[in-house]
Amino acid sequence: MFLLTKQWLGAWFSLSGLRWVWDGDTTGTKPALGTGNKGLEKATGGFVPHFVIDYAPYVHLYSEEIFLPGDIGEHLEHTIPYLNYTPLTSLHTRQSLTSLSHLNRFGPHVYLTSDDDPETQPSWLRGDHNRPVPIGHGETDVGASTAPGIIIWTEKENNVTDAFYFYFYSFNLGNTVAGWRFGNHVGDWEHTAVRFIDGVPQSIFYSEHSGGVAYEYGAVEKIGIRPVCYSAVGSHANYARPGTHYYAIPFHLLADHTDKGPLWDVTKNSYMYNYDVDHDILKPSRDTPGAPVDWFHFGGRWGDMMYRPGDRRQWVIAGQYHYVHGPTGPKFKNLARKEICQNEGVCVVRSSLTEEAEIPFVTLEGWDGEDVDEWAGLPDEKEKRN
Numbered sequence: 001m002f003l004l005t006k007q008w009l010g011a012w013f014s015l016s017g018l019r020w021v022w023d024g025d026t027t028g029t030k031p032a033l034g035t036g037n038k039g040l041e042k043a044t045g046g047f048v049p050h051f052v053i054d055y056a057p058y059v060h061l062y063s064e065e066i067f068l069p070g071d072i073g074e075h076l077e078h079t080i081p082y083l084n085y086t087p088l089t090s091l092h093t094r095q096s097l098t099s100l101s102h103l104n105r106f107g108p109h110v111y112l113t114s115d116d117d118p119e120t121q122p123s124w125l126r127g128d129h130n131r132p133v134p135i136g137h138g139e140t141d142v143g144a145s146t147a148p149g150i151i152i153w154t155e156k157e158n159n160v161t162d163a164f165y166f167y168f169y170s171f172n173l174g175n176t177v178a179g180w181r182f183g184n185h186v187g188d189w190e191h192t193a194v195r196f197i198d199g200v201p202q203s204i205f206y207s208e209h210s211g212g213v214a215y216e217y218g219a220v221e222k223i224g225i226r227p228v229c230y231s232a233v234g235s236h237a238n239y240a241r242p243g244t245h246y247y248a249i250p251f252h253l254l255a256d257h258t259d260k261g262p263l264w265d266v267t268k269n270s271y272m273y274n275y276d277v278d279h280d281i282l283k284p285s286r287d288t289p290g291a292p293v294d295w296f297h298f299g300g301r302w303g304d305m306m307y308r309p310g311d312r313r314q315w316v317i318a319g320q321y322h323y324v325h326g327p328t329g330p331k332f333k334n335l336a337r338k339e340i341c342q343n344e345g346v347c348v349v350r351s352s353l354t355e356e357a358e359i360p361f362v363t364l365e366g367w368d369g370e371d372v373d374e375w376a377g378l379p380d381e382k383e384k385r386n
């Protein structure tokens with residue numbers, strides 16, 4: 001049941017409007033829809049700095065998680081690029097990780113669309129076979145998934161290195177309010193970022209929905225010296241602690257749940273890259289010289305466009321949709337960030353896990369309503385609002 005006053009619904013709707021803008025992407029410099037600086041790419045970058053591996057986060061998936069890590073290559077075997085709900089290629093033509101950015105010529109609204117109705121939850125969408133190796137099944141493989149993690153390090157001014165650990169899942173199952181589920185999407189990119197100065201970890205950022213939370217490195221839970229991150233059931237939002245986490249602040253209607261389920265160690269299987277943000281050059285690390293590069297520059301979405309009104313899978317209540325757009329990839333997660341948070345300007349680095357940081361309250365004041373069309377991406381904005 002909805003314990004909502006009319007005012008709350010109205011406020012939530014307004015807030016959701018803004019959230020909608022944020023869902024697709026974030027503040028910060030938006031990379032151009034290029035295809036990378038191929039001419040300047042040498043075969044490989046250097047080896048990954050040892051500290052990027054030594055301090056790589058462990059991820060606790062949820063114990064009852066059914067949407068497990070996904071393999072980006074396998075994802076392409078079950079999706080077709082669409083523009084305006086229309087396939088761009090025949091159903092027999094598959095895209096590849098080494099040739100995906102050619103789709104950028106169709107603009108940013110290309111959606112890698114699932115062959116299967118996600119409601120049928122096919123095995124590839126669930127990532128069934130990517131369940132990490134559990135403890136007790138061979139010491140060296142514990143935590144390994146057949147789905148590669150993506151580790152990208154970038155060197156910045158003043159001997160700062162930012163390491164980004166990206167986690168891909170083929171499906172995001174949204175949470176429920178009063179029996180209504182919101183926020184499903186095909187394709188799901190989450191990440192943790194660790195900032196190093198002179199090779200020493202300083203701070204860590206956990207991505208959660210359209211934002212996330214940062215902590216001083218010393219504040220977070222560790223296994224050995226490695227930080228621990230908890231992936232919420234269904235949404236895969238990252239948290240520093242197990243338990244229940246309310247979001248859609250300040251209304252506290254939707255909650256994520258995390259616990260000490262299967263441990264995923266992305267260092268056991270990953271594509272590793274060095275990224276030169278200034279020149280837009282991604283190079284495979286010499287540790288994984290065969291890691292594909294081109295997919296990184298794809299500027300479209302890694303899942304279906306939100307289903308249209310009238311589609312039996314779609315509903316909207318107070319501005320919240322059952323199905324939303326698939327997300328953009330790692331390149332569009334503000335890798336050039338100066339602050340450790342993905343959304344800069346509102347970044348609070350907490351000094352303890354229990355610190356209640358000042359949550360910036362988002363209002364629509366000062367927001368001019370621009371970008372809605374761009375981010376909503378729907379042919380008819382009015383139709384969507386009905």
Ligand SMILES: *[C@@H]1O[C@H](CO)[C@@H](O)[C@H](O)[C@H]1NC(C)=O
Pocket residue numbers: 159197198199
């Ligand atoms: C930069 O960091 C590296 C460790 O990554 C360290 O060996 C080196 O001394 C640092 N350079 C400066 C100028 O502090």
